[in-house]
Amino acid sequence: MFHRGRSAAGDGPDGIETLIGDRDGDLSALAGRKWDAVVDTSGYVPRIVRQSALMLGESVDRYIFVSSKSAYADLSRPGVNESWPTLRLPEEEADSEDVQRYYGALKAACEAELEALMPGKLLVVRPGLIVGPDDPTDRFTYWPSRIRLGGEVLAPGDPDARVQFIDVRDLADWIVRMAEARASGVYNAAGPESAIGMMDFLNACVRTLNRDARLTWVSDGFLLERSAGPWIELPLWIPPEGETAPFAHTMSADSGKAFAAGLVCRPIQETIRDTAEWDASRPAGLTRRAGMAPEREAALLKAWKDRGA
Numbered sequence: 001m002f003h004r005g006r007s008a009a010g011d012g013p014d015g016i017e018t019l020i021g022d023r024d025g026d027l028s029a030l031a032g033r034k035w036d037a038v039v040d041t042s043g044y045v046p047r048i049v050r051q052s053a054l055m056l057g058e059s060v061d062r063y064i065f066v067s068s069k070s071a072y073a074d075l076s077r078p079g080v081n082e083s084w085p086t087l088r089l090p091e092e093e094a095d096s097e098d099v100q101r102y103y104g105a106l107k108a109a110c111e112a113e114l115e116a117l118m119p120g121k122l123l124v125v126r127p128g129l130i131v132g133p134d135d136p137t138d139r140f141t142y143w144p145s146r147i148r149l150g151g152e153v154l155a156p157g158d159p160d161a162r163v164q165f166i167d168v169r170d171l172a173d174w175i176v177r178m179a180e181a182r183a184s185g186v187y188n189a190a191g192p193e194s195a196i197g198m199m200d201f202l203n204a205c206v207r208t209l210n211r212d213a214r215l216t217w218v219s220d221g222f223l224l225e226r227s228a229g230p231w232i233e234l235p236l237w238i239p240p241e242g243e244t245a246p247f248a249h250t251m252s253a254d255s256g257k258a259f260a261a262g263l264v265c266r267p268i269q270e271t272i273r274d275t276a277e278w279d280a281s282r283p284a285g286l287t288r289r290a291g292m293a294p295e296r297e298a299a300l301l302k303a304w305k306d307r308g309a
Helices: 048-055 100-116 140-149 169-178 198-209 220-225 242-247 256-260 268-280 294-305
Strands: 034-038 061-067 122-127 152-156 183-189 214-220
Touching: 034 048, 034 169, 048 061, 048 100, 048 220, 061 140, 061 169, 100 122, 122 152, 140 268, 152 198, 152 294, 169 183, 183 256, 198 214, 198 268, 214 294, 220 294
Parallel strands: 034 061, 061 122, 122 183, 152 214
Antiparallel strands: none
16 A cells, blocks of 8 residues: 555555555655556546656556546436547646546546556546445435434435446455456446436335335425535435536446446445444544535425425
8 A cells, every 4th residue: 555644544454565655746665666456546637647657657567547437528418438538628727737626637637648658558447426334425425324314304306317326345346356357448337237216226225224214305496496506415416407417417327348347236235234334333423525404404395395385
């Protein structure tokens, strides 16, 4: 494990060697070594990724870059596959390193840098939402935890809207097996293998965690009129209108190539249960990064019920 040594979670499992450095400026700990494969989970800026590739180009047999479905230029249509065009930085911003503004385009640019420096050695993995225990984003965690509390639950938008996510444990297992197989190329990696909708997912949460929870479906238009926040305030909700229209099919990518190459996703009930149990073990009063505040949910539900009065 190569990292900066700044995080309490920085030490790996027993038996795993730790190398301290900084990929943006101090790669000396990697010099003079050889590895079967590199798994790069934190490459966001082409300049920095280029430095890593130049250092490791002759030292590794395989370079695995965890990219993102956000690299695609068009997510307004369903079924995006690995052949679809990727984003490019605007010409006037060609040197930008603004990850928040140009996340997808920078990921695509990182891929291009690696392909140029490591032809034939590169495996690019484009996941969507990565979920499961220890996920710090709370974007998936909100739903199991909210439904575990029970009561009336605001369910957003179209019940049949497609949702995709992959348990980090399944993604990691597949990446290791792809490294062992010395695979290369580009793969979408989003699950589950069989398409599911938002209602399927939330009903699975109810059956797994709390059968007393009651889902109340609230329309896209109603929520947008009241400035409900897609994706962060209401995780997994991407309405096909308004500002999110260009990303309406972010969660309907085609991962058939990865499944044909051995990707296996555990039952979603297992991910739901394990995530809820992990979240319940976190410190009381912890500020969540995503999800709707209880008071806000209650107010919207009341307004929904009162709309015809």
